[in-house]
Amino acid sequence: MTAAALEKRYPDVWRRRSRREVVIAWLWTAAIAFAAAWSVSALDIEWAFFADAHEQALDLVERMWPPRWSYLPVIVRPLIETIHIATLGTAIALVFSIPLAFLAARNTTLNGFTWAIGRALLVASRSVNTVIWGLLFVAIFGPGAVAGVCAVAARSVGFLAKLVAEAIEEADAGQIEAITATGAGTAQVYVFGILPQVMPVLIGTTVYRWDINVRESSVLGFVGAGGIGLHLYASINQFAWQQVLVVLLAILVIVLLSEALSAYIRGRIS
């Protein structure tokens, strides 16, 4: 072995990266820098706004303090309504997600065409945000909690069905075969062979989605779809910042509580 080869195999100085890795790292850095420059430059940012932002923020905080607790009784009912919207929306989504999941799972769908329909419905439901669904349902049913329930349900169906469909695709074939061997029809195989297997996933994701939905429902009022968001929006528009703080704290409490409850239930299941 020549001295050069020895030197290459046992270098005196430890280097973290080979030359090739260094080049790749620099290319990545350049790509990210380019992406940053492109995205920031095209947004034509008004830097003057940044100059006094901290003063504005402090001003806002000062106006919020102290919270106007007398507003609390007014928002108790809207808070309950918010939770109702989340719960009813999730319940409706749960009902519709089961057939949709069977339609969108490769091993239970009828044929390629129905599978494509199932997948398209999943993507459409999941891609549109709850609040945008809210816009649509407010246009249909008029403002109110009904539009909110529909919006939550429309968004959650795809979420639940996607995860359940994945669970169906991974279902143990042995149990399905066993049920089929007893002479069960397709529907019976689905109900007795597959459904019990995906039940933990179904319940777990439903509970998880419910706590996301409580958070989503807190802003549905902005587009007129009911719940606490309406009062938050009204208070902001009236510059009633002390009320805003009360509403924000209330939202914080219900979201944290629902998150804790959901985590507790999911912990019990698994």
Added chain:
Amino acid sequence: MSIAAVYPTTWRRPPLFGSLARQRIAIAAAVGYLVWSVSDLNVDYARILAGFPRAIDIFVKMFPPDFARWQLLTNGMIESVQMALAATLVGVVLSIPIALAAARNLAPRPLYLAARGLIVGGRTLHEIIIAIFFVKLFGFGPVAGLLTLAFASAIFLGKMLAEDIENVRVGPVEAVRATGAGFGQTVVYSIVPQVLSRAVGVIIYRLDANVRHSTVIGIVGAGGIGQTLSASFSRYDYDFAAAILLSIVALVALGEWFSDWVRRKLR
């Protein structure tokens, strides 16, 4: 005990909640809640019935989707993507100190608690609520949206990264520390290599999430395609709204596919 009781000849499906009594209680509670919540919401059934013909009407007006104003559409979409991209980058930068402070094995106790408090509080409030405040502070437009998404991303990435840092293997950390490395060197040479690949996956996931959120925060005036969509809805411009909705679905599906692809490659 009779044999029939031990080995029954007919099979009964096992109850879902442990025992039959508990299952009945659970079902009764669910039905009770359903009745209470529906009656509590003051549902106006006449209005719901009136809604169905209106839904069909809106649906008919949505077809065919109007792509004639594609310039407005593409401008909004590009703005959304830019917002998402810039917000992810800013979020990554901001998340590093949050993650270091929120990792139990690195940060001193008071700092750890403060960072965890920030994460819990920041995650609770919906992006739209945060967007309202940034709109108040920075005026209407994409800057407010960018800052909203950056804030939300920093909190989310900070949380995920902190968990990864807490699960780091101690051996390499101790080895680097034993060479006399300071805090910064320990982080760079022992923790970063261990969390990097997972972190890249989470960042790509967050980019995808930001694209999705960027389509909605425009509703409160924070820029992006949401602003265009909200305007078209309030003008009953349903065929244009349909075009925007289809574009959003396409963009989000594309983003999700990209994020899945990258994360599969990383694994």
